[in-house]
Amino acid sequence: xxxxICVLYDDPVGxxxxxxxxxxxxxxERYPDGQxxxxxxxxxxxxxxxxxxxxxxxxxxxxxxxxGHKLVVTSDKDGADSVLDRELPDADIVISQxxxxxxxxxxxxxxxxxxxxxxTAGIGSDHTDLQAAMERxxxxxxxxxxxxxxxxxxxVMMILAxxxxxxxxxxxxxxxxxxxxxxxxxxxxxxxxxxxxxAAGRIGLAVLKRLKPFDMKLHYTDRHRLxxxxxxxxxxxxxxxxxxxxxxxxxxxxxxxxxxxxxxxxNDKLIxxxxxxxxxxxxxxxxxxxxxxxxxxxxSGQLAGYAGDVWxxxxxxxxxPWRTMPHHGMTPHISGxxxxxxxxxAAGTREILECWFSGRPIRNEYLIVDxxxxxxxxxxxxxxGNATAGxxxxxxxxxx
Numbered sequence: 001x002x003x004x005i006c007v008l009y010d011d012p013v014g015x016x017x018x019x020x021x022x023x024x025x026x027x028x029e030r031y032p033d034g035q036x037x038x039x040x041x042x043x044x045x046x047x048x049x050x051x052x053x054x055x056x057x058x059x060x061x062x063x064x065x066x067x068g069h070k071l072v073v074t075s076d077k078d079g080a081d082s083v084l085d086r087e088l089p090d091a092d093i094v095i096s097q098x099x100x101x102x103x104x105x106x107x108x109x110x111x112x113x114x115x116x117x118x119x120t121a122g123i124g125s126d127h128t129d130l131q132a133a134m135e136r137x138x139x140x141x142x143x144x145x146x147x148x149x150x151x152x153x154x155x156v157m158m159i160l161a162x163x164x165x166x167x168x169x170x171x172x173x174x175x176x177x178x179x180x181x182x183x184x185x186x187x188x189x190x191x192x193x194x195x196x197x198x199a200a201g202r203i204g205l206a207v208l209k210r211l212k213p214f215d216m217k218l219h220y221t222d223r224h225r226l227x228x229x230x231x232x233x234x235x236x237x238x239x240x241x242x243x244x245x246x247x248x249x250x251x252x253x254x255x256x257x258x259x260x261x262x263x264x265x266x267n268d269k270l271i272x273x274x275x276x277x278x279x280x281x282x283x284x285x286x287x288x289x290x291x292x293x294x295x296x297x298x299x300s301g302q303l304a305g306y307a308g309d310v311w312x313x314x315x316x317x318x319x320x321p322w323r324t325m326p327h328h329g330m331t332p333h334i335s336g337x338x339x340x341x342x343x344x345x346a347a348g349t350r351e352i353l354e355c356w357f358s359g360r361p362i363r364n365e366y367l368i369v370d371x372x373x374x375x376x377x378x379x380x381x382x383x384x385g386n387a388t389a390g391x392x393x394x395x396x397x398x399x400x
Contacts, residue, residue: 002092002357003070003114007084008054009100010075016055024048025340031145032206035365038143038348047343052097058121058346060095060353067357077102078313078394088112093356095119095349099333101127101314103391109136117356121349122147122336125368125378126258126285129386133369140369141362143348144377145202147336151283152206154309154335155253158281159211161329162305163190163251186304186327191215196249198242198265199256200226201381203283207253208234221245222256224380243273251279254308258285260385268293271302282308283335286316287387295325303327309335317396 025048030036045051045059052058057073064071072091076083077100084102088094088111096102097120104118109132118128120142133140161167169183195211196219197204205226208218212234220226221239231238239245242265246252252274256262266280267290280303282289291312297303307329311320314333322330348366355362367376374382 001068001070003072003087003090004060004064004093004095004353005084005087005091005102006058006060006071006073007077007094007096007100007102008052008056008058008073008075009097011053011055012050016053017050020048020050020339022048025343031202032149033145033202035145037344038146038351040347040350040354043347043350045343045346048339049342050339051342051346052099052121052337056342056346058095058349060346060350063350064353069357075100078392078398084108085111088115091115093117093119093353095121096127097337097345098122098124098127099314099337103313103388103394104128104133105388105391106132106386109133109138117141119349119352120368121345122341124257124285125382126287126387127391128368129388130259130369130374130378130382131384131386134372134374134384137372138369139356139362139367140378141352141366142368142377143345143352144363144365146344146348147338147341148202149206150338150341151203151255151335152210155203155207155255155281155283156210158283158307158329159190159195159251159253159279162279162281162307162327163188163193167329190251193217193250194219194248195251195253196220196239196245197253197255198222198245199254199284200236201255204253204255205230207255208236216251219245219249243270246270246274246278248275249278250275251281254280254282254284254288256284256288257381258287258387259383260387261383262288263387264288264290266290266293268296271297274302276302277304279303279305279307282306282310284310285387286310286312286314291321295321298325298327305329309333313391313394313397315394315397317393319396 044062074083165187200220309331368378
């Protein structure tokens, strides 16, 4: 019998849904690169249900308990007195989502001598100290590609919302105004603007494809250059480094993983090299940006806007300055947790567990750490090290 801890976000304020806005969601079979969607032996939920909150349980309880395993589901994850910390000492598996991450620091890993598997129900495993996991021989896996398109759609939405000044304009309507001049004083067209993405993996490439019809000038930088055929098809310009790209961009989208090399990449020095009045959209990880440098750039006018749904830590403390800085379009971390995406990452989590319990190999594209080293997509995207430092600040959210 295995003990599985599943850390999920809280249910809606009004309670777990009894009905939904739509009766179903589109059924997909493959991702754009041909990779198949998760293929578990079965699922115990209806696609389109809310699965990422505590009552949703990722649809795992029936499967786990019918096979003799113990499932503990909680949203209480921060601080030494949290349910997560109390349950860790005899846990075999920890599952969490990037939107409400269980920060698996070296200290927590040391506290869990039986821990063998850490699963991200979603994509992005930086909330685990990958170096500590490697040293302990713990397998780290995530459901690669499950919500990449979801995030790319969110990026396009945020770009348009910032550049067209949508959020303040909407607010004038809510306030019963008709203040057209106030709305358009910061509103521009994206047509002809220079767009650049930091990384052109699954998400970054999907963003580029979706922006091509807007007639923006498309640029990218990545440590893995795209094939020439793709560059030609989309009209892409490649840059060997971030610095050479951002200085010409009107809009920059951050789509790279967080690891020690990208931590605080967008700091005062880099932002100063950007065009005055540029926009940043960050749906990757909050810690890729220096928190206070972003605030300073918005206050000074160096940046015209900043939008994203990623923060550090998560949940963000109530006094986090990104909640109140000017010209922002922040959301809680929701870009990859649509009901459509949840059906995929819940099924992928079950697929990983089915493989683990039966002794079958986990899909290579799902692996981040295996047998003491970076593996699968982890070897392609991450560097060894730890980016969890400072995650204890999330306790302030609960106490605020």
